Amino acid sequence: MTNFPVADIRADFPILAEKIRNKPxxxxxNAASCQKPNAVIDSISHLYRHDYANIHRGVHTLSVRSTDKFEAARGKVRAFINAASHKEIIFVRGATEAVNLIAQTFGRANIKAGDEIVITAMEHHSNIVPWQMLCEQTGAVLRVAPMNVQGELIYEAFEALLNDKTRLVAVVHMSNALGTINPVQNIIAAAHAKGIPVMLDGAQAIPHLAVDVQALDCDFYVFSGHKLYGPSGIGVLYGKQALxxxxxxxxxxxxxxKTVSFEKSTYAGLPHKFEAGTPNIADVVGLGAAIDYLNGIGMAAIADYEAELLAYATEQAQQINGLRIIGEAAEKGAILSFVLDRIHPHDIGTMLDSLGIAIRAGHHCAMPVMDFYQIPATARASFAMYNTKEEIDVLMAGIKGLIEAFG
Amino acid sequence: MFEDLRDLYQEVIFDHNRNPRNFRVIDNADRKVEGFNPLCGDRLTLYLKMAGDTIQDASFQGSGCAISTASVSLMTEIIKGKTEAEAEALFKTFHEMTTGKTEDIQLEAVGKLAVLAGVREYPARVKCATLAWHTLDAALKNETQAISTE
Known part of the structure; x- marks a missing residue:
């Protein structure tokens, strides 16, 4: 492996020292949620111990300190995804809330009966259901671009769906169920050529890839903090300022x-217009700490290391008789979804748990993906920057052992 | 390797998972109900042939994990020849056994079903074991709508 400092990184994540059922x-x-480094945990604790008050309110010292930290975190997010302005960074509860926000504001204002929204066959439920709700409210139509059996978008079919009724393209950057990384640059260029804005669901991509929203030229980008080694309950909506x-x-x-009277209220400017009420102050600060931590390692180095992990895991998995990998896209992030002959994913999950191994078993909030492969569920091992080859060996030994136990 | 799971995955469970009993359709069934666990995708269809208020025959089709397959397979064996009231009483005892609400359940009362008592230590798996029984409960109440664990 490369000189990636995985031992140092592991030491920064206290939970990784836990014993589960007496095993390491x-x-x-990690695709469900990542663990948190000391830097994140301590930043939240430090805020509550030393700097906490409500933000944008008082003139007192703590309110000023709290506000400074909160807005500094916004600046960190802006720089992390290279947005043009801090006004384009809206804090929400998570990627799900961000998609709902876009559907109910941009969508309600711009999408009418007969208009079309284009998604893909590999979306998470959070990038399906908000659009179905919008379609029910407006009479718009949801169009689904198909994928092939490798789990790759059939690009020509996607392009063929774009027409003069298409009002929005909303696609996943990296699939949580399959690991597929979509050709978002081409998708955005094709949509923009027809004047159609594009939203990328970056919930899964953000911890694995360096994201530059200006280079991508996407109109909206959404992600959750908890998958980026940050706190749960905080997420980001990026949108182009004009939109x-x-x-x-x-x-x-x-x-x-801006002003409220019983006759009429006027709204604040960006980003506050979309941040009603006291926000999740501490977790925004925690997210800022997660970004500082990741910048210290470098997203490019993380992507390289995870690519090595995935290649190793894939190679090992392919040698197990009766194991079928679900999702074999050429462009893929560090997710290994699989099924075993005659052994249900939930049994796999329970048996691996008894060895201290945490994987996800289920439909991964992507029931249409399961339907496509005609399976009820998959087992999914998803890797993060703190995982090691040795851990993949433990996983593979566990899989071989449970195949034997089932007989 | 899986010593810790011996209480959950007993040999009887592996056996019923490999060779489920009564895995067939009853063509002239009096009751037919579908059970679904949306969390894990387990799906089964339960068929009952009644003779008065006695369950003359029981069978199922569907797919699920080893726990849910063994549970429904064992259930179709044990309820044959039981009256509706007896089957309901068994459901109640089984439910208490698997959800751990009763400390000292009489395991003799449930016979072979005792092999599923281990799920009470695995809250995430209790519904795998009880799906079959909730489906039976609906069938005994003559409900025809699919039932869901959620």
């Missing part, structure tokens, strides 16, 4: 207004 934890459920300016607010309340 092998945490391979966000034109959108109506999402929720009404304090902090999102």
């Amino acid at each position: 934890l092998v945490y391979l459920d 966000l300016e034109a959108m109506p607010p999402y929720q009404g309340g304090g902090d999102m207004i």
Whole structure:
């Protein structure tokens, strides 16, 4: 392996020292949620111990300190995804809330009966259901671009769906169920050529790839903090400033207004227009700490290391009789979804758990993907920068052992 | 390798998973109900042939994990010849056994089903064991709508 400092990184994540059922934890459920480094845990604790008050309110010292930290974290997010302005960074609860926000503001304002929204066959439920709800409200139509059996978008079929009724393309950057990385650059160029804006669901991509929203030229990019080694309950909506300016607010309340009277209220400017109420202050600060931590390692180095992990895991898995990998896209992130002959994923999950190995078993909030492969569920090992080849060996030994136990 | 799981995955469970009993359709079934666990995708269809209020024959089709397959397979064996009231009473005892609400369940009362008592230590797997029984409960109440664990 490369000189990637995985031992140092592991030492920064206290939970990795946990014993599970008297065995060392092998945490391979990172696509569901990543573990947190001391830097994140300590930043939240430090805020509550020394700097906490409500933000954008008081003139007192703690409110100023809290506000400074909160807005500094916004600046870190802006730089991390290379947005043009901090005004384009909206804090939400997670990627799910961000998609719902876009559907209910941009969508309600711009998408009408007969209009079309294009998604792909490999979307997470959070990038399906909000659009179905919008379609029910407006009479718009949801169009689904198909994928092939490797789990790759059939690009020509996607392009053929774009027409003069298409009002939005909303696609996943990296699939949580399959690992597929979509050709987002081409998707965006094709949509823009027809004047169609593009939203990327980056929930899965953000911890694995360096994301530059200006280079991508996407119109919206959404992600969750908890998959980026940050806290749960915090996420980011990036939107191009002109689009966000034109959108109506999402929720009404304090902090999102300029003036309020009983006759009429006026709204605050960006980004506050979309941040009604006291936000999740501590977790925004925690997310900022996660970004500082990742910048210290470098996203390019992380991507290289994870590619090595995935290649090793794939090679090992291919040698196991009766194991079938689900999702074999040429462009793929560090996710190994698989099924075993005659052994249900939930049994795999329970048996591996008894060895201290945490994987996900289920439909991964992507029931249409399971239907496509005509399977009820998969077992999924998903890797992060703190995983090792040795852990993959433990996983593979466990899989071989349970195949033997089932007989 | 899996010593810790001996209480959960007993040989009887592996056996019923490999060779499920009564895995067939009853063509002239009096009751037919579908059970579904949306969390894990387990799906089964339960068929009952009644003679008065006695279950003359029981069978199932579907796919699920080893726990759910063994549970429904064992259930179709044990309920044959039981009256509706007896089957309901067994459901109640089974439910208590698997959800751990009763400390000292009489394991003799459930016979072979005792091999599933281990799930009570695995809250995430309890529904795998009880799906079959909830489906039976619906069938005994003559409900025809598919039932769901959620």
